Amino acid sequence: MTTPFYGKDGIYRSQKPPVVLPEDPNLSMVPFLFRNFPSLSQSTALIDAATAESFTFFDLLTQVSKLSHALLKLNINKNDVVLIFSPNSVLFPISFLAVVGIGAIATTVNPLYTINELSNQVNDSNPKLIITVNELHHKIKHFNLPCILLSPKGSFDAADSYSTLFCHYSDLINSTSPASSDSPWSSAVQTDVAALLYSSGTTGKSKGVVLTHRNFIATASMVTRDQECYGNSKNVYLCFLPMFHIFGLSVAVYAQLQKGNTVVVMERYEMEKALHAVEKYKVTHMYAVPPVVVALGKQKKVVSKYDCSSLREIACGAAPLGKDVIEECAKNFPQAVIVQGYGMTETCGIISREDVKTGPPHSGSTGVLVPGVECKILDVDTAEPLPPFQKGQILVRGQNMMQGYFKNQIATNETIDKQGWVHTGDLGYFDDKGLLYVVDRIKELIKYKGFQVAPAELEELLLTHPEISDAAVIPLPDAEAGEIPVAFVVRSSNSSLAEREVQNFVAKQVTPYKRLHRVIFSRSIPKSASGKILRRKLRQKAQSKL
Known part of the structure; x- marks a missing residue:
């Protein structure tokens, strides 16, 4: 089966007008951002939401x-x-x-x-x-x-x-x-490394993702291509997404500034302060993560206190949103469209994005491939490319892809193949309209409120406790957070270690979003013959205890 977006070579391609990246290899990120400076010099670039x-x-x-x-x-x-x-x-x-x-x-x-x-x-x-x-x-x-x-x-x-x-x-x-x-x-120059942003990648502990000036320029051009196509200008973006993260740094800030848009900066997300900023600064676009969209959908009374008539779009990323959640949020913002996107640190923040001008609203998909990004869906067992409606691992390729993991050639080779395809570790499929659906993760990462939690990191920490002989960490579904980290722990002999003691041990050494929400004591951790933890069995066991 071939379509305008799916070729005989098994590659999915964007049907969006292509982006034209600068040919001058010496045009790096900052000169690129200010390339239209004469016409923008007196336009507002940044606003502090709290102080104005x-x-x-x-x-x-x-x-x-x-x-x-x-x-x-x-x-x-x-x-x-x-x-x-x-x-x-x-x-x-x-x-x-x-x-x-x-x-x-x-x-x-x-x-x-x-x-x-x-x-x-x-x-x-x-x-x-x-x-x-x-x-x-x-x-x-x-x-x-x-x-x-x-x-x-x-x-x-x-x-x-x-x-x-x-x-x-x-x-x-x-x-x-x-x-x-x-x-x-x-x-x-464009080929120089611009940033090392740390990500757990497809598995394991945090690794430095090597991103070049070219990667950021490509993502910025891809993210804002629709604005050029539809003649949108003088947009105002609210950024409460953390700027240490690729979503906030690359997509919400750099991409919008280089387009000449205004970015209103919040130190952190607080619903009423965010809505007040929308009202005060006439915000037109807001990037968010699933917990924010869920809350905005449930808090109609709070939303109705503020004039959000300027808001035209709420774009959500970091983790998939259900169609019902999107529709519930849309009722409180009838003048705005709610769209989803898909990206990774390894792709400098973007892979696909919904466009309601050309596709159905609230589809539950992550939209179409942005211009310049190619994709394959590979059968998990045979590694053969799959046509629309068949699920497999998502592979992507383009000018925005990372150069590799810093000082970690093994992890780089496991993620980027010889043809330049980045193996995302995510499971998904395309429909017959070219919409990409991300349905599951092959990788073991836990997504807590959009943040990445690596089980391996927590397992390594747990095993440093003198009364723990073995441990495994798995995700469990959670309506508010998406997923929560839950640990299975094998006590050492004669230990009377309690759940709260284990939770406190971890909490003292990690960021709040990595803390354990539950600890389940077990006699053993199920593993394969090669020693890999059988997390599916643990998930089934955890569900039976809820």
Whole structure:
């Protein structure tokens, strides 16, 4: 069976108009973002939702340029790694752009990480400098690395806490002269690495995903292609998605800024504050994750308190949404369309996206392939390509695909084959209209409220407990979170370890979203002959105990 989007070669292709990527290999991310600067200089680029502080594109260019020059003076050079450890703020994208602009490499970290979790990423990525805020300085001071503090000077002076160089963002900006004719961005090229964003990938512990300037430029062009096709301009995007994550950083921030849109920044999601921001700043587009869409659908009284008539689209990603949930949310936002998309850190954030102008609304699919992305659906057992309506593993290929995993060639080879196909570990199928449905995961990751939780990481931690002889972690369905981590634990002989003790042991060492919601004690962990945990049996056992 062949269709306009499915060829005899077994490859699915987008029917969207193609994107035209810059041919100049020296046009890196920051110059690409400001390529239309003369016509955008006085347009608003960033707004702080809480304080109403705003930056025009002229302000953005000035701040990024000044910080780039300051980084060079701090001896941050091409290919040096800079770690950004901060909650969302208008200074987050400025910091990111300044780092990648000079050819250095940005690695971002969840601000909720414990010192132990942060240490793993610091040891792996080996940063030369950390950009953070006062409230998080206690987590990084023992690394003895130079530091830039984004917090307002005077809110808390951390000088006595550092044995090495630290400085305030405001001092760096004020002491750097306005951008000169000498561009600080001349050294970066499209093939250079721009970011190391850590993901658990298809299996196992967190790994650094290597993304280039070309990857970000490609994703930005793919994400905003529909805006060009339909003549949409002067859009206002609300971003409460964490900017340390690829969804917030690449899709919600970089892609929209390079298109000339305004991004309203929230430090974190709170429903009423988000709705107030929609009303106050006339937000037209909002990116969200499933728990947000679920809550917006259930809280009609709260939603009705605010004027959300400006909102034209709510786009959801990170995990699949059911059709019923989408329809329930749509009732509270009759003027807006609710769409889904699909992406991974390994694809710089995008694979497919719904377009209600050409397809049915509330289909429950993740939409059609974005332009420039190819896809295969392979039979899990035979690895043969499958036609529409047959489920298999999703493989993708395109200019937005990662280069590999940092310092991990084995994991890279397991994920990217010799033809350049990225094996997503997800199970899905296409229908006869070219809509992609993601229905399950072959990989073992747990998706808790859109965050990735790797069972292997928690299992390794559990096994460090002196009274635990074996352990396995599985996901269980949850209406609010999507999935929750549940542990099966085998006690050591003569142990009387209790569930709460195990939960507290883990909670002290991990981010809140990785905490165990249940602990089930078992005499043994079922495994295959090769030693792999038989998680399906554990899921069945857990369901029988509910």
